[in-house]
Amino acid sequence: TPICKTSEELGEIPGETLHQAQSILNHINTMLIAAARSGIYALKNINTPKELKGTLLKDYFTRRANKAMAHYKDSAVLLQHKAARKASYLKGRIDEYLNLLETAKANSNACLLRGETDGTAAARRASNLETVKCVLKHPEVSSQKRSATTITAAGFTAVRENDGNTSNAQPRTTSKRCFLLSSVNTNGYGNSNATTENGAEVVGGYIKIPDTDAKVTLVRSTTLHTPEGKQHKPWTQAHLAIHKNDAHEHGDCQNETSDASDRQDIKSAITHLYGTKAPAEEDIVDAKLTLILGDKTSAKLAAAEHEVNKEEIPDGIAGRASKKTLGEIDNQEELATLLAYYQNAASRKITELKQQLKEASGQKDPKTTADVCSKITDKNECNNKAFCSYNESAAEGEKKCKFNE
Numbered sequence: 001t002p003i004c005k006t007s008e009e010l011g012e013i014p015g016e017t018l019h020q021a022q023s024i025l026n027h028i029n030t031m032l033i034a035a036a037r038s039g040i041y042a043l044k045n046i047n048t049p050k051e052l053k054g055t056l057l058k059d060y061f062t063r064r065a066n067k068a069m070a071h072y073k074d075s076a077v078l079l080q081h082k083a084a085r086k087a088s089y090l091k092g093r094i095d096e097y098l099n100l101l102e103t104a105k106a107n108s109n110a111c112l113l114r115g116e117t118d119g120t121a122a123a124r125r126a127s128n129l130e131t132v133k134c135v136l137k138h139p140e141v142s143s144q145k146r147s148a149t150t151i152t153a154a155g156f157t158a159v160r161e162n163d164g165n166t167s168n169a170q171p172r173t174t175s176k177r178c179f180l181l182s183s184v185n186t187n188g189y190g191n192s193n194a195t196t197e198n199g200a201e202v203v204g205g206y207i208k209i210p211d212t213d214a215k216v217t218l219v220r221s222t223t224l225h226t227p228e229g230k231q232h233k234p235w236t237q238a239h240l241a242i243h244k245n246d247a248h249e250h251g252d253c254q255n256e257t258s259d260a261s262d263r264q265d266i267k268s269a270i271t272h273l274y275g276t277k278a279p280a281e282e283d284i285v286d287a288k289l290t291l292i293l294g295d296k297t298s299a300k301l302a303a304a305e306h307e308v309n310k311e312e313i314p315d316g317i318a319g320r321a322s323k324k325t326l327g328e329i330d331n332q333e334e335l336a337t338l339l340a341y342y343q344n345a346a347s348r349k350i351t352e353l354k355q356q357l358k359e360a361s362g363q364k365d366p367k368t369t370a371d372v373c374s375k376i377t378d379k380n381e382c383n384n385k386a387f388c389s390y391n392e393s394a395a396e397g398e399k400k401c402k403f404n405e
Contacts, residue, residue: 001114001122003206004134005150005158007094011139012146013087013242017080019143020248024072027253029332031065034305036335037326041308043342046349052273052292052386053304059269067252067265076247083245088138090238093204095136102129102136104180111178119176151242155225156235159206163220184213205232261285261296274389274404281392287383317341370403377401 035058042054101111105121114122114130122129150158179189183196200209206224208217219232225239247253260266261282270285289296293304309327313320318341329335373388382390382401391402 001129001132001134002159002161003094003098003203004129004132004136005148006156007091007098007136008133009146009148009151009158010087010091010094010238011135011137012144014084014141015139015144016146017084017245018141019145020245021072021077021080022143023248024068024076024253027255028065028068028072031061031068033330033332033335034308035061035065036332036339037311037329038305038308040313040326040335040338040342041311043339043346044311044313046346047353049292049386050307054308056266056269056273056292057304057308059273060263060265063265063268064252064256071247071250071252076250076253079241079245079247083241086234086238086241090204090234091138093234094206097202097207098134099136101178101180104178108176109178110176111180119172151239153243155221155223155239157221159218159224160221162218163222166215166218181207181209181216182213183209183211201232204234206235257298259297260289260293260301266301283380284383284389284392287380291384291386313338373401373403375401 038054038057038061040054042051042058045051045054098112102122102124104111110119110121112122112129114120125131127133127135150156183189183200196209196211199211201207202209206219208219210216219235224232224235227233227236256263266289267285270288274284274288286296289300293300309325311326313324313326313329315321315323318337329338373382373385376382376385376388377400379390379392379401382388385401387404388401389404391399394400
């Protein structure tokens with residue numbers, strides 16, 4: 001019955017791949033919700049320091065969601081499908097022959113033994129053969145990890161108990177026989193001689209039936225998972241597919257924990273937010289993160305997200321019946337409605353401000369924001385202004401502080 005443990009575990013692989021797929025999709029959903037909340041936060045607090053904070057987070061979380069989706073579509077889904085398919089195929093090869101061996105036990109027949117040489121057949125006890133679960137059927141797929149992990153990088157470790165125990169695979173007693181495990185006519189299914197010239201393989205190549213009147217051999221667990229020409233390919237292919245299925249652990253599908261300034265998507269967000277050359281120089285990233293978040297650490301980034309989640313949406317906004325914080329809203333349709341509302345409100349506010357500026361410009365000539373940037377000569381001072389960037393990529397003599405248009 002050691003092989004039953006492998007059969008049962010193979011049956012759990014499709015459910016495990018479903019669990020892995022759902023973990024990636026849940027991560028994508030989390031990133032999209034965080035991006036929507038941050039976008040609402042930015043628009044709700046337009047023309048304040050909070051706007052920059054929300055805009056940066058929205059860009060960052062959107063990039064994280066896009067990367068995870070691309071990785072899922074281009075890599076993970078194929079690896080998960082292959083693991084489920086190869087595992088299911090091997091389980092079918094195992095179960096079919098074990099089913100046949102188990103049923104061949106009436107009268108003087110005994111094919112699936114309980115591990116002894118006296119010809120005693122393994123007893124079926126509901127879902128178990130002897131004391132080991134051995135349903136020999138594909139279970140319904142449910143999203144969960146494997147209950148046991150005997151299929152490891154070292155191979156199919158559950159079948160190690162069978163290594164070197166070939167003599168226990170067939171009865172020694174003359175009162176019991178298993179003609180399903182011999183191809184010759186004396187004690188097998190052959191007619192007048194062996195049915196095959198070079199023997200046969202069953203259970204996906206694990207059991208080798210010789211072309212002589214000899215006992216079967218079992219492939220050792222130490223080589224069952226390794227390629228050996230065309231031998232036991234269902235086992236090697238299933239093992240490879242199962243252990244290559246690690247896309248759910250890829251960095252694009254996980255939460256990041258490094259300092260904000262070390263995260264590539266933060267750097268990209270800063271680059272596009274401030275129109276600097278790509279990628280933005282480290283000192284520019286550090287300066288802008290310090291300006292927006294107060295520091296460049298992961299803790300400050302987490303604190304900014306917490307601040308977004310605490311932002312309260314009053315009742316009456318977009319037809320809402322009651323007030324809630326952004327962190328309490330995790331329905332994407334609801335968030336999309338709020339985003340549209342605040343985008344419209346921001347558009348109206350900008351139109352009003354433009355009109356006020358237009359009217360004021362005819363009465364006085366204040367220094368414009370662009371003038372402020374152009375008069376700054378120190379690079380660090382320039383980068384510490386939310387609306388300015390030092391044009392580091394320009395030729396010598398042309399480098400200067402410019403307004404972010």
